[in-house]
Amino acid sequence: MSAAVVELSGVTVEVAARRLVGPVTLSVGSGEHWALLGPNGAGKTTLLSLIGAVRHPSAGEATVLGERLGHTDLRALRARIGAVGQSVAGRLPGHVTAREIVLTGRDGILAPWWASFDAAELREAGELLEHFHCGHVSEQSFESCSQGERQRVLLARSLFGRHGLLLLDEPAAGVDLPGREALVGALDTLAARADAPAVVQVAHTLEELPAATSHAVLLREGRVVASGPAGEVLADAPLSACFGLAVRVERSSGRYSARATASW
Numbered sequence: 001m002s003a004a005v006v007e008l009s010g011v012t013v014e015v016a017a018r019r020l021v022g023p024v025t026l027s028v029g030s031g032e033h034w035a036l037l038g039p040n041g042a043g044k045t046t047l048l049s050l051i052g053a054v055r056h057p058s059a060g061e062a063t064v065l066g067e068r069l070g071h072t073d074l075r076a077l078r079a080r081i082g083a084v085g086q087s088v089a090g091r092l093p094g095h096v097t098a099r100e101i102v103l104t105g106r107d108g109i110l111a112p113w114w115a116s117f118d119a120a121e122l123r124e125a126g127e128l129l130e131h132f133h134c135g136h137v138s139e140q141s142f143e144s145c146s147q148g149e150r151q152r153v154l155l156a157r158s159l160f161g162r163h164g165l166l167l168l169d170e171p172a173a174g175v176d177l178p179g180r181e182a183l184v185g186a187l188d189t190l191a192a193r194a195d196a197p198a199v200v201q202v203a204h205t206l207e208e209l210p211a212a213t214s215h216a217v218l219l220r221e222g223r224v225v226a227s228g229p230a231g232e233v234l235a236d237a238p239l240s241a242c243f244g245l246a247v248r249v250e251r252s253s254g255r256y257s258a259r260a261t262a263s264w
């Protein structure tokens with residue numbers, strides 16, 4: 001039994017008396033790779049912001065990397081979590097280079113001049129960019145990169161930190177086919193490491209999920225429709241119920257794909 005990296009017990013998120021998420025009870029073990037799926041507006045990003053120590057739960061208990069939310073410094077906890085997503089991209093400075101953006105992943109900081117880096121770290125940042133096929137933008141400003149390039153830079157940044165927990169909110173959004181496959185390959189390689197982080201990956205298509213996906217949770221209108229081992233949850237009936245559309249799931253070499261069938 002692996003130790004829990006994320007432990008949610010009956011958590012809810014309410015904004016202006018509207019419940020956006022919950023109650024959610026979920027336990028993510030060390031090294032597990034969770035897929036988080038659901039229709040637009042289901043509450044995926046909101047749930048990720050809670051796990052990512054960006055906000056507190058309105059009710060229930062949330063423990064992340066051993067720290068209980070509400071009893072810990074959120075900023076310090078956030079620095080221990082790798083994150084990719086629109087909100088992260090928006091908080092980073094645009095005029096620094098892509099390589100410097102990667103470097104900020106080490107301490108989860110937002111600007112490179114708040115820390116110093118040695119030659120090995122500079123090299124590793126460059127190698128990570130190469131891995132995601134964007135070594136050519138390493139000295140280019142982050143804001144001048146295309147959306148797909150920025151997303152790859154953020155992926156490299158999240159992996160640079162060697163965090164115990166990685167939160168990926170639609171990491172393949174705006175990324176082309178080679179980019180998506182580089183992402184999937186990197187996530188599979190990561191999962192095979194002895195010190196693999198726990199990962200929660202929000203995805204819109206099953207094709208974005210690595211074969212290493214071990215678990216999945218489906219959200220609809222803030223509530224959990226299904227949760228558990230990926231092979232059971234990423235299946236016709238739970239996904240059809242979650243999206244309100246009859247879908248058929250196929251699996252090949254560990255990878256998933258889904259398409260609509262007859263009307264639901």
Ligand SMILES: Nc1ncnc2c1ncn2[C@@H]1O[C@H](COP(=O)(O)OP(=O)(O)O)[C@@H](O)[C@H]1O
Pocket residue numbers: 015020038039040041042043044045046047
């Ligand atoms: N700060 C907020 N205030 C009010 N409503 C919000 C806020 N943030 C998100 N929402 C709403 O909560 C719901 C879930 O949003 P979100 O978590 O972004 O969904 P998803 O990521 O699954 O598409 C949506 O209906 C969204 O409009």
Ligand SMILES: [Mg+2]
Pocket residue numbers: 044045046169
């Ligand atoms: Mg979202």
